[in-house]
Amino acid sequence: MLRVEGMILYRRLLTYIKPHWFYALVMVIATGACSATNAFYMSKFKDIINEGFVEKDMGEINMTLVIIFLTTIFRGVMFFISNYTMRRVSSDIVLHLRQDMFAKLQRLPARYFDRVSTGKTLSKFNYDVLQVVDTATDAVIVLVREGVLAVVLLVYLFYLNWQLTLLIFALVPMISLLVKMISKRLRKLAERIQGSMGEMNHILDENVKGHKIVKVYAGHAREIERFAYTTRQIRHSSIKSEIVSSTSAPVMELLITVVICFIIWIMAKEAQQGFLTPGDFVLYIMMVGFLPNTIKRLMRVNEVIQRGLAACHSIFDFLDEKTEQGYSARQSAAKLPAFAGELNFQHVEFGYDEEPILSDFNLCIRAGETVALVGASGSGKSSLASLIPRFYDIRSGRITLDGMNIADMDLAVLRKQIAFVNQDIVLFDDSVTHNIAYGQADAEIDMQRVKRAARLAHAEDFILALESGYETFIGESGQRLSGGQKQRLAIARAIYKESPIIILDEATSALDSESEHKVQMALDELMHDRTAIVIAHRLSTVQNADRIVVLEQGKIVEQGRHRELIAKQGRYYHLNHSLS
Template sequence: MLKIFKYIEKHEWGFIAISLGLIIIQVWLDLKLPDYMSNITTLVQTEGSTVSDIVFEGGWMLLCALGSLVSSCIVGYFAAKVAAGLAKRLRGEVYDKTLSFSMEEMNDFSTSSLINRTTNDITQVQQLVAMGLQSIIKAPILAVWAILKIAGKSWQWTATTAGAVVVLLVMLSVIIIFVIPKFKIIQQLTDNLNQVTRENLTGLRVVRAYNAEDYQEDKFEEANDELTNTNLFTNRMMSIMQPGMSLIMSGLSLVIYWLGAYLINEAAMIDKISLFSDMIVFSSYAVQVIMAFMLLTMIFIMLPRASVSAGRILEVIERETNIKDGTYDLETSAVSGELEFKNVSFKYPGASDYVLHNVNFKVESGETVAFIGATGSGKSTLINLIPRFYDVSEGEVLVDGINVKEYKLETLHSKIGYVSQKATIFSGTVESNVDYGENSKDDSIDEVGKAIEIAQAEEFVDSLDGGYQAQIAQSGANLSGGQKQRLSIARAVYRDPEIYIFDDSFSALDYKTDRDLRKALNDEGSGATSIVVAQRIGTIKDADKIIVLDDGEVVGIGKHRELLRTCEVYQEIASSQLSQEELSYA
């Protein structure tokens, strides 16, 4: 938890120092009130006292109360400012760190957990800091000062107050022992509920298509009930706190007055007024002591959950990324768009078996190279090594003759136009989704139009209400699969990269659109290299080079006709997709 405080800025520590001073003033003013009350009690019992004397003492009480109120408001303002600033920076740190994660780290945390850590966990820390600056600092000062005030008044009253504090601490200990372990479970269950909810919402069409509403509802109810039951347990345990505190405070006051009545009854007449005044003052100070422990109680309630949340936040921020940034940052080089795999083998973190085995090939600048193979043969895994979504386990990947590990990630990514297997569309407009590919460009509407034209998306974009400014829903929910793919391709084209990477990005396109798009890419591609993962032989048979993968190994490299003669795996794929006439013609 203490590590979180290093994210508090220097000027905010100044606010904390000011708050400390104001809290000391506030406590002094609060503890002066019983003194004035004692004076008023004495004046009422003393012959010759005037109303003006009592009003004068009451005026000082009023000023003390107002001073305490003003100090409390200022401290609350500073506490809120420090807490909000800390939460802002923590959200920024978690978000920035998440952006630097490789696929390995993303898989370790899960999307739902990262969302929860960015929102719910940081809110828990923010609430603790906001309350803590007011309570953690004030409570010990108030408790010690009040105890010093009442020390020596009466050993009976002092022993009673100490007994009340012991009872309070026992109650707190029991609650904390049973509740603290549950807080970490609550955060994990919140992650799970978040995940179930996201799956249901993102897969709503599939849920409805398979009449799985009841199944999903049961799944949600199970996660919801588990979280609810755990929350109920902790809240029921915590609910003992408030009535327990009221019982202790009321019981303490009752015992003090009962003892006071006994002491006053046994005292000499001259001491009765003094004892009565002391009883009133002691009662007020004793309540202040209990209030101080009550403030600490509030922190003890919040601290366990906030500590768990702080640990989860730091787990993200302090996570070492496996993909280290290189130092090479020259965007231009002697060769452009050249790609080479040298003895590359790869296995996923924690896995025992290799997904890729000793892969070797070279792609010359401007070539179109296609990868084909059965599902699970390692095609997507292989191309994910180029932009360093993962790093190779053995061997090296070279872009323009330089190992990708030596590049600065920003420089490497600027050379690549990547279109993922699942089209990713952002909420916004058609234009914002296309120029996302190079979001620093200005006056880009002509280039956006050209990219949309090359991607064969012009017809459907023109039909949208607003054209380039047409609103796109989150995840492209108001677009078809083919439309989303074409916008994703337009995004890559707009970037004008050295290397295009298409990870099965034409699967939702019909053959005519596919053919027209590839022709436009070849005509307008400015000599860029194209890396294509495909399932359909008909869409890649004109590639300069086709690489056949089988169980993570390269089993054939060549052109379409050559592979039909020499590669058994390619022959099997071709015979399952092409007619006998097409095979004979080839």
């Protein structure tokens, strides 16, 4: 039923059941026991017919009815245990899969997020995980339930008449060929559906985040058409999958029914000649009649398995993504000297894929110095800033922090020395306190330090004006705050970290004069006595910088203080007007 690749995926998936083997074993036993009672019921009906209608023994009938009653109670208990353990195992698989995936997400390099859309990543956590769980639990339940029933039925049928039962096995080659063809087609359709689900989530994510742009630029018609096209693709593939799945079952049923009809005709002739008791005849017919539905349900579970294996492929590809290299528990735990914050770029080569961004780049930034990076879009400013915390690794050359090559440093140690304030302010749907002290456990948070950071960032006034002060939840992405308040809260977070290096990608959004003034004062506090690398968009920041570095196509074309560069009337002189 499954190809070699499918078996490998399935075995890997079953490793998530291993920690819960006891519940999984109970689930299988209870399901098998519950299924076996179906055949047991049939055998008891044979006794009722033979004892009640042929020998007319009421004592035997009464005993048989008591046994059927007790069997029904037993079946109910087994059914409950089977369903409870299945839900427990499936919930545990969902829990551990999502936890493993989220832990993986935290260690993925920036290049992954450049390559894969948010929607497709979210689809793996939502849609794909549920498909996988169906394969690991629901499919196993059906396989055990119907598989046990099929085996018990065949054993009984062989016992009653092995010659006729052999005719049923003539169908096996045809069934195997049909299953192989259907499995291949269903897997392809499932992979197509998962790809479309990822695209749908991507469109949803874009439209939720960009709803204002869609409204202002009247893009709703285009977005509706994009979404409709993707959902039509999902619908088309889903219908195709259902057609393939639904066609296979009737074909299989027809093949089995033809053979069964022939068997019944032969058995009826034998019964007329007295070779079979009425009970044996009825039992054989009942069991043979059960086989088509049992096999049909086994066929239907193949669709679930193929969907799940396609989802397994997607999830395990995600879990096998290369993570950031450079985490060392030994170095993280070691007592390292305090860093001053001197940065040195030496013959650095860097680019995205084949596109070169920095070529033979050299720059030394002294500890405590504020360096403003200016240049046209695409000149390499953001790329340069991203290399310091090693969001990306360089192709050649070296970058040192206080003389230590950052490529040899533990990433956790390196990033502990850096505070980052991005142009697109990232705040979390949590309290003000947890946003300022982000990254620290509750027990480690120093409220005095939080309040000091808020004061220095000129954020204390608006924080205290909130209904619950520092414990106020600020909403998704800080939606309850104004633009200036968000910026000051992000600056407070950077101040709280007390890192020797600040990377600041200044926000380009316009603020009112009062907010602008407060943000500028907060920035001054943030950069005081720290090494600051600023991707500058404000003239005031550039003017106050210790040094301005002008970039063009990944190379330094000018550097110096504001007045010096203005006097030169070079590249900076012309760029200066765009900052004014």
